[in-house]
Amino acid sequence: MELLLQQILAGLATGTIYACIALAIVMTYLAIGHLNFAQGEMAMFSTFVAWQLIQWGVPYWITFLATISLSFLGGVLIERVVLRPIHNAPVLSHVAVFIGLLAILNSLAGFIWNFSVKPFPTPFGTAALGEGGFVSAHQVGMIAVTLVVLAFLYAFFRFTRIGLAMRAAAADPVSARLVGIRVDWMMALGWGMASSIGAIAGMMIAPIVFLEPNMMLGVLLYGFAGAVLGGLASPLGAVCGGLIVGVIENLAGTFIPVIGGELKFTIALVVIVAVLLMKPQGLFGRPVLHRV
């Protein structure tokens, strides 16, 4: 029983990593209606920028804010420069462009900062909390940061005019334009915000998985799984989805003999697919109605 509790706690702690990146994925999805395969690499790139600033002697929290702002600009820039021209192309062309972006950012980061693994500082300390030490101070801090971002997103979409405009632009671009919303700038704004959230996720994750150009490949897959499980259009769902993925993965690794350790991610995915078969819109998603 105690082992079970410990494993669940440890699972929640890893799940926070996935929840962070799942939030960024959901943000992009809300703004542009696509899954962005380059999300992880954008977050990685932002984290490298933060690392560079810290190397230059900038204090952590100033770096933190500066990175968020720079990432916002970067996200807007990518939308304006790379995605604007193909904005009417079919979905699969978008996917190909995302894959292209992924390759570019990954290779560029490796070129600028090389592929060696770098440690990244944490503002929360690394002391182990609680008996058994399954959860560290950094992980608790990370959960707190994730919840703050979640609350911010909720308030943004629920209470601000611009949040409402962004939802309108994503839900029905034509009608949104008719009521005077600048739909294309809403998209750019969405990209910027997603990029900022990705930067926060990257800076939170980097102390645990260490900083290198490929750090996000694995995490992004888990983040997708979490976001889809949560329902893709719900920030709260993304966080819950991410946590659930972490817990299932940890439990499968501990309690299923022989294949559990080798196949833990697979088992997590199979569980998710099973859940989706029951609830095809994800845990927190609403069914999409089609007009015939």
Next chain:
Amino acid sequence: MSLPSDETLEAVPQPAVAGRMSPSLLVRSGFGLSALAVALILPLLTPSFLTFQLTLVLVYAIAIMGLNLLTGFNGQFSLGHSAFYAIGAYTAAILMDKASLPYALTLPAAGVTCFIFGFLFGLPALRLEGVYLALATFALAVATPQILKLSPLEYWTGGVQGIVIDKPDAPFGLPLNQDQWLYYFTLLVAVAMTIVATNLVASRTGRSMMAIRDNPTAARSMGINIALYKSLTFGVSALYTGVAGALGAIVVQFVAPDSFTFFLSISLLVGLVVGGVGWIPGAFFGGAFVLFVPNFAESLSKGLSGAVYGVMIILLIYVMPSGAAGLARMAGRLRHARGDRS
């Protein structure tokens, strides 16, 4: 042999009956035959390694064709085709390694195995759409290399080490070296499968597939059994990719779990988009792109090869947003316009 009429692409102006031998069909089959002629002569002129690479282009083209049947013609998204490719490759490798089956017979075996897997996977996938289906197929892609590495299966799969296969010699004393023979063998399979795909898409079944893609509700109300057609399409698509996998295994002479990761799925997807979604000959452009362009990028700059590859993908999408298919369509339209004036 004729190239597929792209009735699917030319929306309204040309209804399905474009006449048995309309001029545009003649031109198209002319293109197809000249492409085939070039393909037949090429390996006699190129060095061995290039022949090997051209063979791989054909292999990828078959796999991309399979993905195109599913995504382009039936509207189902898949990130899991590396799994079917792997199943095909391993079926061929295990049959040759353990049962000493001749290589040519492993292709139908791989095809049938993959058809069954694909059909069965298509059943639960019926409930999922769009990104949710993408996630399910993605799970398949991630799981496959891990399952192939599992210790209980090691006797069959060779675990992480994989299986090494012998390269077949040219039969009947043909004056070809092994690479050339494999090229012609693959070309034969590729041409046959292109013809089958073309006819399938032009048939009643193909129209049902496209009707489901365009509007499932309308398709259902016309009496199309959506569940059956979707699962069957999944099966056929897996069959194509599986045969490609088997050919790939024979050509590379080696299978190992890490050759069949998620990134293979991504490459196939890039190939599909580059070649043109919903245009069968596009698969050959796509195959050539995913094989040659990364190598070319590497030759330009070692450190930034990924960036060069990425930039090339993006530029290509800018220039032709719907892949090589769009380009072909544009050429067709220009020809039509000129024909009208004269």
